[in-house]
Amino acid sequence: MREPKTWDVLVAGGGPVGLMLACELRLHGADVLVLERLTEPDATIKAGSVNVPTLEAFRRRDLLGPIERFQAGMLASVAQMWAEPGKPAPDVSVVRERMRTVGGHFGGLFKLDPTRLDADDPDLDITDANPLAVMPQVELERLLAERAVALGVRIRRGVAVTEIGQDDDGVSVRCGDAAEVVRARYLVGCDGGRSIVRRQAAFDFPGTDPxxxxxxxxxxxxxxxxxxxxxxxxxxxxxxxxxxxxxxxxxxxxxxxxxxxxxxxxxxxxxxxxxxxxxxxxxxxxxxxxxxxDNARQATSYRQGRVLVAGDAAHVHSPFGGQGLNLGIGDAVNLGWKLAAVVRGRAGIDLLDTYTAERHPIAARVLEITRAQVALMRPDPHTNALRDVVSDLIDTHEGNAYFVKLIGGFAQRYDLGGDHPLVGRLMPLLRLADGSTLADHFHDGGFVLLDLSGADRLQGFATGTDLPVKVVAGRAESTRITGLLVRPDGYVAWAREGGTADGLPEALSRWTRTTVNV
Structure with missing residues (x-):
């Protein structure tokens, strides 16, 4: 008899986070199975917006178009909401212009205005989009399900994970009440705040009660x-x-x-x-x-051996500010290329340690942001005074910028070392002389080494790396950057202004797990 198939990665949970992770894994060559306990996508009203890191992740994978088309349809509904009694709804163009001033809220103080930000603020060069885009979770899930199927991801619905066990070679997952056991080299729990995977694998999950x-x-x-x-x-x-x-x-x-x-x-x-x-x-x-x-908890580590967690399985909090869905998509984008590199033998398991190291601080900050918003909503005289102070702060130029960037995701950075301020942050949205943007070169999911020196001098550095590195040479306006190494998740691993390539071999070796000798 033929031995049962062992998948590279089994993803428990077919919501947006699980589907995004499956897409990223498959894009990088991993064999993926998604198990979802529901027979149909959950149409329950949940998250309703996506922020800058999510929008830019979709741009890099050529998925921004569907979001923009959905936005156009949503404007008509928003226009109806803004209509005055007895008068027709405002024109969609008027609504679109007013929406440019909407940067979300903090604790119900709905006055964050991205149009007040300084145009030359270096934090803003990662996007040309509004910091928040209305996109119901169910629509995002449909979009990602279609992409997953197109990439060859296997999705099984109506199959609940009930029991897991791991050994040195992989993970065994029992499904439902049946005797079926699915085998995979790695298991990722994307199965929500009450995750079976997290509980079965005994992840610590400390936090504050609701x-x-x-x-x-x-x-x-x-x-x-x-x-x-x-x-x-x-x-x-x-x-x-x-x-x-x-x-x-x-x-x-x-x-x-x-x-x-x-x-x-x-x-x-x-x-x-x-x-x-x-x-x-x-x-x-x-x-x-x-x-x-407002139950707020976070796993102390996102990996226990061959079992990992992402999204609400790794962290839960109140939905205020629209942070949860976006946080989970960020987990998926960070983990996908790393786990695929490990299962395909292109990197050692130590690469997975960077998943917790990079994503845990981001989630910890989000938990603090949501706790602060709950505190700011309490109906008591002391909170009245606090809201007045915070409201005055948001009205200032610096305060508005702080909260817009906080809620919009501009402030997210990883500690990747390096001596350039771009290292560890999302890549800038550079427009190249050939008409493309830097994001256009990430559709296949690899690393991108951008050479703007005009001398084509960085090509040799990418030769022989274990993970794919695309060298893009050209010119870009309004930038002093001469070279960038950007990881598949869109974060800058190396940057230079000037003619040298100091630090590039080390950055390539660190992230492609290859010794680079040039």
């Missing part, structure tokens, strides 16, 4: 004009109405729900909405609804 109950839904309301639009803080908590018709969110500081698994009923939503808003409104229909809390 103190709120949040409810988010898409509903039909009998008198929507009675509800204030946007984010509003009341004597009870927070109530949100918009940015599209029918979307509501309430936050109450009465502790976590007694049972998060119970269905969210129309009566529960209506009671909470009336209580928090103080308005006489009725919910007549519910299209989608969910509960959430």
């Amino acid at each position: 103190c709120i109950t949040g409810r988010q839904a898409m509903v039909t309301i009998d008198h929507p004009e009675r509800l204030p639009k946007g984010w509003n803080r009341t004597e009870v908590g927070m109530v949100v109405h918009g940015p599209v018709p029918g979307r509501i969110l309430t936050v109450e500081f009465d502790g976590p729900p007694a049972d998060r698994d119970l269905p969210v009923t129309r009566e529960e939503l209506e009671t909470s909405l009336r209580r928090v808003s103080g308005q006489d409104v009725r919910i007549t229909a519910v299209r989608s609804a969910t509960r959430f809390t």
Whole structure:
């Protein structure tokens, strides 16, 4: 009898993070199986926006077009929300221009304005997009599922992971109540905040307990004009109405729900909405609804032997500021090329240690950001005073820039060493003389060594590396950079201004796991 197939990587969880990881793994040559317990994509209302690191990850993989097309359709819905009673909705072009001023919120202070940022701020050269783009999680999942299938990823739905075990050669995963066991060299848990993989592999998951109950839904309301639009803080908590018709969110500081698994009923939503808003409104229909809390926890390490975790399986927190989905996509982009290099024999297992080292501090910061926002929402006199101070701070030039870049993901950096300020940050969105952007050269997922010296002098450095390195030579306007080495995840590993290549062999050796002698 033929031995059962052993996959390179088994991904538990077919949400956006698991699918993005599967795409990255497959792009770099790994044989991937995704197991998802749900039979169909989850249409429940969840995350609703993506920030700069996610947008640029999609740009590098030539997936920004679908997001932009969806944005165009969303503008019409936003226009309906902004329409004044008895008047037609504003033109979509007007809405698009107003949306340029929307950089998100901090603790419900919806006043972050990216148009107030300095045009020459060096942190802004990583994108030309708005820091936040409205993109419901279910739409993102559909897009990534289509890409995964096109790349040859195997996706099995209706298959739940129930038990795992690992040995020196790989991981065995038992599925559902059946005796089926799937074998893989590595397992990555992308199975959410209550991850079976994380629990079975005994990851430490410390953090803080929840103190709120949040409810988010898409509903039909009998008198929507009675509800204030946007984010509003009341004597009870927070109530949100918009940015599209029918979307509501309430936050109450009465502790976590007694049972998060119970269905969210129309009566529960209506009671909470009336209580928090103080308005006489009725919910007549519910299209989608969910509960959430501010439970904030993070795995101390993202790897236990041959088992890894990503997304909500690695860190959980409240959804304020739209950080969770984006954080998970960042995990997937960081881990994908590294794990593929290991399973394909192009790098040693020590490369996986950089996954926790780089991503753990980013998530720890996000947890602090979300805790701070919960503290800023509390309905009490001391928080009233604190909100006034923070609001005044956001109104300043420096304060607005700080919070826009914080929520938009501009501030994310890795400690990669190096003596150039670009090292460890997302690559700049350079436009080359041939009409391409630097991002256009990442569609196949490899490293890019950019030579802007005009002398084609960096080609020899990339010869013979174990991981693929594409050398792109040319010219670019408005930059002093003469050379960049950019990893597959879009982060700069080496940068130079001037004619030397000092440090490039070391950077190539470190990340391609090849001794470079030039």
